[in-house]
Amino acid sequence: MTVCLLLLSVVALTAAVPVPRALTRAVWPEREPVIGLWAWQCLVATVLLCCLTALVLGTAAVFHTVRDRVFAPAPPSVAAAYDLSTAPAWAAALTLLLACGAAWTTAMLARELVEARRRRGQTRAHLRERAPELPAGLGAATRGPLLVLEDEYPDAWWMPGNPPQLVVTTGALHRLTDHQLDAVLAHERDHARAHHDWLLHLSTALATGFPRIPLFAHFCDQTHRLVELAADDTASRRCGHLTTALALIELNQHRGVLSCASSHRLLGERVNRLLEPRPRLGRPRRIIATATAALVPLVPLLILFGPGLTALA
Template identity: 75%
Template sequence: MTLCLLLLITVGLAATVFAPRALLRAGWPEREPVTALWVWQCLVGTVLLSCLSALLLGAAALLETVRARLFAPAPPAVVDAYDLTSVPPWTALLTLLLACGAAWTGAMLVRELVNDRRRRRVRRAHLRERAPDLPAGLAVPDGPLLVLEDEYPDAWLMAGATPQLVITTGALRRLTDRQLDAVLTHELGHARAHHDWLLHLSGALAAGFPRVPLFAHFADQTHRLVELAADDTASRRCGHLTTALALIELNQHRGVLSCDSPRRLLHARVERLLDPPPRLGATQRAATATFAALTPLIPLLITLAPGLTA
């Protein structure tokens, strides 16, 4: 029991502190943003599973009710293998901290979802106000694409159960047909990959635990990598140059080409599209994704090891 808890704490600390540093120093995430997103998710999953496993073991050792429910179908030899009756004195404090952390994580996720729902209601109400007045009997369009009369060039995705693409007439005047196709493909790439859920998760963890390096880096990198992934989706369909020009046309007035601009991500995206880095080989991508997928199994194996050996 004590060894399991120590191993789980060690795995959690390694995935929280050391793994993000190695990933941030690596150069391949720029070349493979989709694979990099998967690796970050697996790292976060490893930490959360380590904490959850330690919480369940600690609660089972301290509370007879939890122990009876967790080990109800297990034979007595399995229960004896965990040695739940002799636990170190710090188990109660660790279990209490993990329980508080789990409750706080759930609260942050709920708050993020509630706030996002509120923001979407405000945006949709704002769009209804900006929509042109139609003759009596005609409903305001609520399809997958909404065009707004506005000289300001802009395009964005309204996430939700039915994602809606919004584009202004100013953007339509600036963009060619191919560039418009690239913009729409970029936004649809966000919708198909459910990037909004990733952004909610990373934002909730970073807001709830701002001093945890993994969660802070996860939020920053998710925001950056989802844009690179959507750029790659658009460039595969419309070409790198067309996608870069579309990005410049939509953001030129924001100083996208200035190195001193606060929107450095836009500058980096344009440079990456104009000089695309070579992708990793299929074998390297598969090996990296497989290794990352196996990482969350480590806390599970540590937790189940006494029972399996028994």
Template identity: 90%
Template sequence: VLEDEYPDAWWMPGSPPQLIVLEDEYPDAWWMPGSPPQLIVTTGALHRLTDHQLGAVLTHERGHARARHDWLLHLSTALATGFPRIPLFAHFCDQTHRLVELAADDTASRRCGHLTTALALIELNQHRGVLSCASSHRLLGERVDRLLEPPPRLGRRHRALTTTTAALVPLLPLLIVFAPGLTALS
């Protein structure tokens, strides 16, 4: 049924769609990397989410798969675990997790809308009581707030200036290296 309603909800080049529905009243959905990758959705999520919210959840998970977020998460976790006395790696791991979730939220909100994606997050996590919690689940509240009040987009001129600056910055070391030679030629 889900594959008929959301034919492109789980697609990755070179691999067949894999959607697994688990019988569980606990509402949840996640992506399992591998060959072939698999999207797992519980029956609790199917009962709790509207069709549009389910589409947002599937698009969110597809965003993780297409961007290969599992590689980033494995790398950051390996660094944090392998070098536990270096706080920078633990911070890198936390921020990597945060950023991949925000990126997948952006993917879902572009396709399904900010409000629908926020409501899907709330529905999947409401039973956990984590939206008001100030501990490690603070990220969920941040994600919902960000979806409900997205930051304003940069103007076209500002984007062009930023892109030009970013393209020219790598040339700065070359200018420093060759500047004495160029001044000697003059």
């Protein structure tokens, strides 16, 4: 059970306050939001992988049948290296706790997906009611991925689903210039291309299921922030920083985007970031950051397979 305790120690160190807070306060994710998202995903994947592997080892220690199946392909020396034949008294309680955590995580993910599907269905039904009537003989398929709604307020959003659909109001069409509209469309299409909705569902489910774990709370907050910054970068590279910033202002001015007291402070941050763009990290630093983040989930795998590989050596 020593390996199991090492895995849980990695969970404690990673999910504690200092690690997620340090990544939250770092400046470089704002300059490279895509790599920032990758770093958060790798950090969360490390914690989940540690818990999963600890659950497997704990189950193997408590149940002989599971242990025989897990170590069936390996020689006896490998099974002996993990010292699972004599499980301590607390092993069953720890395994039960990890199993409950895995079941709760699965339940939270399932609930988030079901709720998202229900909300998406309600939104689609509402949009069908608000959408203008088509002439006789034209089916719904002729609408294509772009749906224009009659609304004086400028707005645009991408609604995931099958098929995905981009919704734009007539207020946005009247207020935005052609280049600004292109920037808005590029922003929303980047959300769809990168499947940001799945990442948002994952972060929300973990933060809801484990509200007292700082890592998951910061992961949720930073995911909602960084996906917008990443989509802004895509739009600005295609249409220009100033055009994208003006499009954001036009779309959200009625929401108080420039007000410090507004609940949409992220919008103000995005506008300021576009108006005063900071240079991207150099290619070597981007490669190093990406590779370093990718190496973090290997830690639980090294801990897990370390005794077995040592026994085989």
